[in-house]
Amino acid sequence: MVRRLLLLGNAVQALETLQNSEPFAAALVDFDLPDIDGITLARQLAQQYPSLVLIGFSAHVIDETLRQRTSSLFRGIIPKPVPREVLGQLLAHYLQLQVNNDQPLDVSQLNEDAHLMGAEKIHEWLILFKQHALPLLDEIDIARASQDNEKIKRAAHQLKSSCSSLGMRSASQQCAQLEQQPLSAPLPHEEITRSVAALEAWLIRKT
Numbered sequence: 001m002v003r004r005l006l007l008l009g010n011a012v013q014a015l016e017t018l019q020n021s022e023p024f025a026a027a028l029v030d031f032d033l034p035d036i037d038g039i040t041l042a043r044q045l046a047q048q049y050p051s052l053v054l055i056g057f058s059a060h061v062i063d064e065t066l067r068q069r070t071s072s073l074f075r076g077i078i079p080k081p082v083p084r085e086v087l088g089q090l091l092a093h094y095l096q097l098q099v100n101n102d103q104p105l106d107v108s109q110l111n112e113d114a115h116l117m118g119a120e121k122i123h124e125w126l127i128l129f130k131q132h133a134l135p136l137l138d139e140i141d142i143a144r145a146s147q148d149n150e151k152i153k154r155a156a157h158q159l160k161s162s163c164s165s166l167g168m169r170s171a172s173q174q175c176a177q178l179e180q181q182p183l184s185a186p187l188p189h190e191e192i193t194r195s196v197a198a199l200e201a202w203l204i205r206k207t
Helices: 011-020 037-050 064-070 084-095 107-119 119-133 133-145 150-163 169-179 187-204
Strands: 024-032 053-058 076-079
Touching: 011 037, 011 169, 024 187, 037 150, 037 169, 053 084, 053 119, 064 150, 107 119, 107 187, 119 150, 119 187, 133 150, 150 169, 150 187, 169 187
Parallel strands: 024 053, 053 076
Antiparallel strands: none
8 A cells, every 4th residue: 555654844734735635544743833732733633634543743741631631632642752663663553543433522622612611602502503413414315315426515514514513523524434425425324313412411411
């Protein structure tokens, strides 16, 4: 398999490259970038590119607090400095790991949003999601039946963004896959239903 590797110096370059290039399988995100901290960049990448595997790269001490804060964001964190051959082995290891499908929510994102804006605000967003985003599933069904590629892509893109904003990472990933493969990818209905139920349970625990 041919793999393309790009080394980029800052967050702006990374975002521009992802926007203007073919999809990448993974991104190794340095925590100490010159224009933005790596965790903030990783959150942007996770929201815009849910299927992109994120691996952290840090010269800081990786303690339990940092691991818990980033566990749902990064598939792994590699400490610096590291020999090139070891780096290659670690990247291969993390790329081969399977994502835990029993964790539909990005809990670290939700906890941060709740800290900044309150759990009640997330509950309001969930109500809006049910009112305005869930009907897109019916549109997708109708468009799939009529083989309407563009309509499926538009609806999947809207759902992907809505799911991502609510921390429903696995559902967002399925929507991203549907956006890329509108006529053949699995429909996200069951995953969205599961994620909504998980988010409702998380909100109950927060109140």
